[in-house]
Amino acid sequence: MTLEFKTYDKWDDALWAAIEPLYREAFPHGAKPVGILHAMLDKQIAWLHTGYQDGKLAAMAVTGLSGPAGERMLIIDYMAVDAGLRGQGLGRQFLELIRDWAVQKHDIQAVLIEVEAGHTEEDAARVHFWEHCGFIATEYVHQYIWIPEPYRAMVMPLTRDFAITDDGQALFRRITDFHRKSFRKSGDTGV
Template sequence: MPWSFMTLTKWDQTWWDQWGPIYREAFQHGAKPEKVLRSMLDRGIASLHAGLQDGETVAMAVTGVSSGHSRKRLILDYMAVRQDHRGQGLGHRFFSQIRDYAVMEHHAEAILIEAEAEDTEMNRERLRFWIDCGFIATPYVHQYIWVPEPYRALYLPLKEHFTLTDGGQSLFQDITSFHHRSFRGQ
């Protein structure tokens, strides 16, 4: 089964028409509206990625770069595999290409994600997936004011010098800053 990975840095409605259903299926609550995603790409603060199997889109992701204080970190804002293709190793395959993208295109020192921290079976499965991808879960649980569920930051070091000196609070500074930039001008 031929597999390909593609990245868009400019909005393309034709591709979004294929990728959007995966996004909406996986993120029924808490997803950024399409107009926000479009604005993020138009302003150059995000990229869209897709994994295609036999030419058919089976995975999608939204990433952005948090940079400041002479550091670069890739924020993996959303990642999903189409529900009817889960359990086949495609999520790991797709993520490995996002990891390679973070290193080659952005020279990122780490990849950051946030995952729901409530103790549910679904959240435990997601956490296991990310840890299996090499992520390290932090003990700090963050409560946003605009969503009811708490989140935990996870990070994947990409460079030897990357270290975390707190329980994860500093990672949420980068993640929150990215979210604020996402909604600016909306």
């Protein structure tokens, strides 16, 4: 099953209307508000990706970049596959399409995500999926003040010289910096 992969760098209300049900189903808690996602594309700090199978939306993702050239990583902020299509390899295929796009367009060195670090079966299944795709879990567990569940960084190195230099805190600083930029109002210098 081949996915038709598309990447968008501009907000489109009609496109979002088609994507939003999948986004809401996959992320009932902790999802960024639509206005923030819209602003992320407007500020050119994020992309919206879709995967279509037989003309029907099968997967979606929101990504952004972190770090200077030579150390650039792609952050997967959200990625979801339609619940009825899971278990068929579409998630891995979609991830590979995103990764290949980012390598070609942005010369990334790694792909970075944050996953729930709880002890539920669902949390373990998510970690297993990402490990199966080539991600390495870090030890550091981050506790946000506004979200009850803890998170850990997972990284997929894409170059031989990529190294995790600590227990994952440095990677998490990249993630939290991306979140700060996501929520920063346009024109806000952060000073």
